[in-house]
Amino acid sequence: MRRDALERRERIIKTACEVYRTYPHATVPLDEIAKSAGVGIATLYRNFPDRDSLIEACAKDMFQIVLNDQKTTLAELKEAADSAAAEEIWNRHINSLLELGLGTLIPAFAPEDLSELTEDLAQLRDLTAERTAEILAALRPHGLIAAEIQPLTFIIGLITVSRPPVPGLQKLDPGATRELVDIFLAGCAHGSNTLKERIAKQSDSDSLG
Amino acid sequence: MRRDALERRERIIKTACEVYRTYPHATVPLDEIAKSAGVGIATLYRNFPDRDSLIEACAKDMFQIVLNDQKTTLAELKEAADSAAAEEIWNRHINSLLELGLGTLIPAFAPEDLSELTEDLAQLRDLTAERTAEILAALRPHGLIAAEIQPLTFIIGLITVSRPPVPGLQKLDPGATRELVDIFLAGCAHGSNTLKERIAKQSDSDSLG
Numbered sequence: 001m002r003r004d005a006l007e008r009r010e011r012i013i014k015t016a017c018e019v020y021r022t023y024p025h026a027t028v029p030l031d032e033i034a035k036s037a038g039v040g041i042a043t044l045y046r047n048f049p050d051r052d053s054l055i056e057a058c059a060k061d062m063f064q065i066v067l068n069d070q071k072t073t074l075a076e077l078k079e080a081a082d083s084a085a086a087e088e089i090w091n092r093h094i095n096s097l098l099e100l101g102l103g104t105l106i107p108a109f110a111p112e113d114l115s116e117l118t119e120d121l122a123q124l125r126d127l128t129a130e131r132t133a134e135i136l137a138a139l140r141p142h143g144l145i146a147a148e149i150q151p152l153t154f155i156i157g158l159i160t161v162s163r164p165p166v167p168g169l170q171k172l173d174p175g176a177t178r179e180l181v182d183i184f185l186a187g188c189a190h191g192s193n194t195l196k197e198r199i200a201k202q203s204d205s206d207s208l209g
Numbered sequence: 210m211r212r213d214a215l216e217r218r219e220r221i222i223k224t225a226c227e228v229y230r231t232y233p234h235a236t237v238p239l240d241e242i243a244k245s246a247g248v249g250i251a252t253l254y255r256n257f258p259d260r261d262s263l264i265e266a267c268a269k270d271m272f273q274i275v276l277n278d279q280k281t282t283l284a285e286l287k288e289a290a291d292s293a294a295a296e297e298i299w300n301r302h303i304n305s306l307l308e309l310g311l312g313t314l315i316p317a318f319a320p321e322d323l324s325e326l327t328e329d330l331a332q333l334r335d336l337t338a339e340r341t342a343e344i345l346a347a348l349r350p351h352g353l354i355a356a357e358i359q360p361l362t363f364i365i366g367l368i369t370v371s372r373p374p375v376p377g378l379q380k381l382d383p384g385a386t387r388e389l390v391d392i393f394l395a396g397c398a399h400g401s402n403t404l405k406e407r408i409a410k411q412s413d414s415d416s417l418g
Contacts, residue, residue: 091403110377149392156378156385157392161369168319169365175411176365182404183358183366184389187396194300195391202384 009047012037017058020108021101024164030054056118059109062100063124069096070131074138083142090144093135094158098181103162129155146191148199157184218256221246226267229317230310233373239263265327268318271309272333278305279340283347292351299353302344303367307390312371338364355400357408366393 001009015037019028030051034044048054073093080086111117117125133151140147145154161180169176210218224246228237239260243253257263282302289295320326326334342360349356354363370389379385 106378107375110375112376114377114380152382153385153388153392156374156382157370157389159378160372160374160385160389161366161393163369163372163375165365165369166316166319166372167321168323169315169368171323173361173365175407176362176369179362179404179407180366180369180393182401182407183362183396184370184392185396185403186399186401187392187394190395190399192391192395194394195388198384198388198391 008037008039008043012039012044012047012054013057013061016054017061017101017105020058021104024104024108025167055109056121058105059121060124062102062105062109063121063128065100066097066102066128067124067131069093070128070135073135074131077135077138080142083144086139086142087144090139094181094185097158098162098178103159103177104164106159107163144189146188148191148196149188154188157188217246217248217252221248221253221256221263222266222270225263226270226310226314229267230313233313233317234376264318265330267314268330269333271311271314271318272330272337274309275306275311275337276333276340278302279337279344282344283340286344286347289351292353295348295351296353299348303390303394306367307371307387312368312386313373315368316372353398355397357400357405358397363397366397 012033016033019033019036030044031041033054034041037044044054048057070093073089076089077086080089114125129151132155136145136149136151136154139145158181161184162177164170165177173179221242225242228242228245239253240250242263243250246253253263257266279302282298285298286295289298323331323334338360341364345354345358345360345363348354367390370393371386373379374386382388
């Protein structure tokens, strides 16, 4: 693909992601996305024959950004002088994920049945999950993630607390999402006895069953 | 109203709440609700001329249940022998709210703009918020709610973590909601320095502004 064609394609993807981040509850028409990206609708359709292919490209773009940030975070955590430094790295990483709009984009992009993910996306998702597990493991010795916090629970939790708020509630307290992330991270750091007991009971019944 | 008429009305409300809890993402037709409640559609319309009036009755019913449970919880907390007893009372109260489906019903019932709430509902909401503040105050000496956790943040948080999960994610981990509630409560108990700093900065800029 020629360089200007690649740039146009990239611009469409970035614009579409921005649109999904800004209007989480709406289905914005493709011609509006083309217009915001400064390309003709024909150019958009040449790159993305339908909405699904545009969403797939957006999702790949999102995963690549997450994976890059995870790589940097892991490298930084290895060099962290002490737990205060590790906490700073951890907060910076979480802020990047929030700015990326993870809690908005994943619900917008995820199919109702995750087995419908394309092979490319399933691979990216698995790689992101593995890196998440590595990051949590690197944070445990610093007291930033309790032993009972599983990577999948962490991922689902971060997405859940940062999902677009119920519109009526958001007006009551526009800063609530960031505060809930703080509380969620504190819970992950300190851990929960109730959760520990729940996991213990679960594995008892698994081994009996 | 005659007793059997009252009972039918009550049955319609309870059935509608159950339907909203079970199918959070759907708009179930009113005649199906009538059928599930074992009444004719004419009886439903005689009680509730449109969906809004049915939703209002459901919301009032939900608030009454919450208020009753809050009253019991407050009385029990006053008698709590020690912090372990207080924690047990607190967990029971949270479990009642989760069983009621608070995280599903409030997003389903809340108008996009809360100033559109009817006067009755606004009063019930304010009373619920006051009682929440009293309960949190009673929990603080037991180390179950940190000083920086505001009642409104707590309410929004509990609703946010217990909202119907993103469908694709729920299949990955059906028990995730209960685990996230555990983590959220642990975060509320231990508190968050990041949140404390955020609140301090906020009140600085408020007093400067």
